[in-house]
Amino acid sequence: MNIGQASELSGIPSKTIRYYESIGLLPAPARKDSGYRDYSTPEIETMRFIQRARNLGFAIKDVNELLDLWNDTHRTSAQVKALTKRHIDEIESKINELESMRNTLVTLSDKCHGDDRPDCPILEDLASL
């Protein structure tokens, strides 16, 4: 099948499929006489795997590792769990950082009149007058 249909079935835009191929995340598919890429079902499965992993926030490098583990019958579930734990830890530290920002911003915002007057605690805090 053409890249357009592969895109629809996998949920990955055609451009991104080509990009994934260019960085080696996806193997180069067969080509038709026209030069068009020609995908088959197992390749679509791989794309869906990639798409789900990306939706869970795994970096491309991690997705690559997950694909390797997926294809390795000698993998241990400990390996997968360790990779996932690392990722969870990263997500949680990002959440904490964002929550801290949000708390500061909400506190400042609540103190700001938000009317026609120029005085504003948000700017004052940034300038730390």
Add this chain to the structure above:
Amino acid sequence: MNIGQASELSGIPSKTIRYYESIGLLPAPARKDSGYRDYSTPEIETMRFIQRARNLGFAIKDVNELLDLWNDTHRTSAQVKALTKRHIDEIESKINELESMRNTLVTLSDKCHGDDRPDCPILEDLASL
């Protein structure tokens, strides 16, 4: 003062100060005979303003707007508050996205033995068998 000291006082790396200048976030400072950049106190204040805004997650474009508002005596606090609210909304949607990822990952991870066996609900979910 030299860029090194400006960097220490503002908390912004020298390289980043030059980068901010190159994109017009910071005005080009005076130069000494040697060609070295020569900063004075008000410029450090601007840098600190920028650094605090960046630490609160404002994008460069937003920092630029905040600087303009800071320097505009005819600004209204409503303008600042609106910009801040936009930013808070963005942060909250990122937090929600990350929390949703984390919840899924934790659920899957909890079901994974994490031992020497190869079977793993995390991979199974990604492959959606």
Add this chain to the structure above:
DNA sequence: TTTGACCTTCCAGTCTCTAGAAGGTTTATA
């Protein structure tokens, strides 16, 4: 046959820096 929807490659841009190269200047020490 021609139109429109596909497909191809390649280059550039996004965002916010950061590393490194190659070289000039200043300061401190031997």
Add this chain to the structure above:
DNA sequence: TATAAACCTTCTAGAGACTGGAAGGTCAAA
């Protein structure tokens, strides 16, 4: 005074993960 160390300069390229656009080839239907 010589020289080494610590600064500073500009420039280019790379990170991560795409996305847009240009210029052109292919295919299916009217």
